Amino acid sequence: MTERALHPTELAPTPARPAGSAPSPGCPPPHPSPRRPSLVLPPGSCDAHCHILGPATVFPYAPDRTFTPLDAPKDQVRALHAQLGLDRAVIVQSSCHGGDHSGLLDALGSETGRLRGVALIGARTTRAEIEELHRAGVRAFRLNFLPHLRTPPTRAEIDSVLERVDGLGWAAQLHVHDEEIAVLEDLVKTLPGKVVIDHMGRVDLAAGPDGRALRSLRALLDGGRVWVKVSGVDRLSRQGPPFADAVALAASLVAHAPERVVWGTDYPHVNIAADAPDDGLLVDLVERIAPDPAHLRLLMVDNPATLYDFPSTP
Template identity: 75%
Template sequence: MTEPALREGRSAPSPECPPPHPSPRTPSLVLPPGSCDAHCHILGPAEVFPYSPQRTFTPLDAPKEQLAALHAHLGLSRAVVVQSSCNGSDHRVLCDALAAGGGRLRGVALIGETTTRAEIEALHSAGVRGFRLNFLPHLRTAPTRQEIDSVLERVDGLDWVAQLHVTGSGVADCESLIRSLPGRVVIDHLARVDLADGPHSPALRVLRTLLDTGDVWLKVSGVDRVSRQGPPYADAVALAASFVAHAPERVVWGTDYPHVNIKGAAPDDGLLVDLLTDIAPDPGLLRRLMVDNPTDLYDFPPDQHMEQT
């Protein structure tokens, strides 16, 4: 692959970026109206929205039309689109999706010391309501405290969510940082804890303690990433259910579509929806998880009826 092709985002997809499931099943679970996919990505098309030359992986295209079709199939009517690290700080693909979303979408941005306040205010106007901090080495070098403070200064007054992506012992390693962040913090994908460390691991103990502060939220998504058993991911589903029971007012859920940087085949998104029957087994818990909590966390209009995509 030539260097010009790399710059234009056309290199072959990385091995850890398999295609999404070719035929996700129709969920048996009927989700409540206004249900939100609180973590998904829009990727490409690369010919229109080139991937960053500094990216650490190259995904297959998963444009906004593809995501909308999946949401219609699953019964989801709102979504939070998270800027992928393969796009870096170029938010054109995110803003394009938000503009086409008709109020159904919110965004989470990737910003840094070079992002200006004017750029951030434009992102806010477009529908961005959070910024992501990546602590996974395969995505980027972990941000320094100076970088984080610079970001916090730039988003001051916007009530954005700080979204942390950690793995293994990361939530315990970052405990003091998380406690020091102003406003609300949401931790991605069950903190991607290692279930091999057991149910009383330092990471899980810290995670429960952080949830008890009232300022920390958890995405009970990514059971396919956390499970050590494979589908239907019973070990990770049980963990997710325990957190929904522990802090029902501070949990949200997402598909993580199109499931980049994984080992093996992508999960069946219809199955992931059906697993919510076990993760939030009560209708009231399910509504909190899928409707009320994401509405609060990501500043969706609370009374606006949202048709399915």
């Protein structure tokens, strides 16, 4: 008899949501029964991009949020990682929580050493708050350039963030869409330290391998300071599962810059047009993204350890 894979909410029930907080369109529930991957990941493998959301009864969503997700509390995310064989994770602060990092700090404090964080630094975030985030395990800040999340930051606002995180060694993580990469190429070159491009820059695969956005992304990678997350294959694909077109792009980026790529589930997959992908399938696709065992270890273990300051893994 085949064992049914447990959905993370069965392992860690989600608290009831308050009245009047129905999820927004584009925030479907996670896959109802993610499969257990056939790929056995190397020890120390990291989900370098996922979110902890709520629970709203404990960590309310920002009043000015642009979307309302389903809760994805820390126990639910931890259960998923255990099922997928992921030992480490990077929790990215979601715009639906805005600048309130209470939930992120709670999650980081509950699993010292296994988690790192990415913060959203706003005009009201003080240096003292930033240092508290650093002590908890935050090692990057995110800049959202997608209009459906928030108004893109100005150069003056970016400079203000850089001034307040100075000396901490944090990476700048950019969430951009397609040809915005080319528009922001000069900005990226002026940012100090490491720069991370989320979800392969969300390039339009219809533009082909010589599209403007992909050319800019590769040029930035060639500069030696830019990293890319080969996550979000379900977002980029024009074909649907198993997302062969987006997987091919991810594989080409891994081959192009194997020492500056990381991977993540993007769980729980908010602001998407289709149903949430099977996270077990996403893990199995990593073997196609990084078919060389040496590249697989770099992608899943060594690179995230370097980028997010995890302890070394033998």
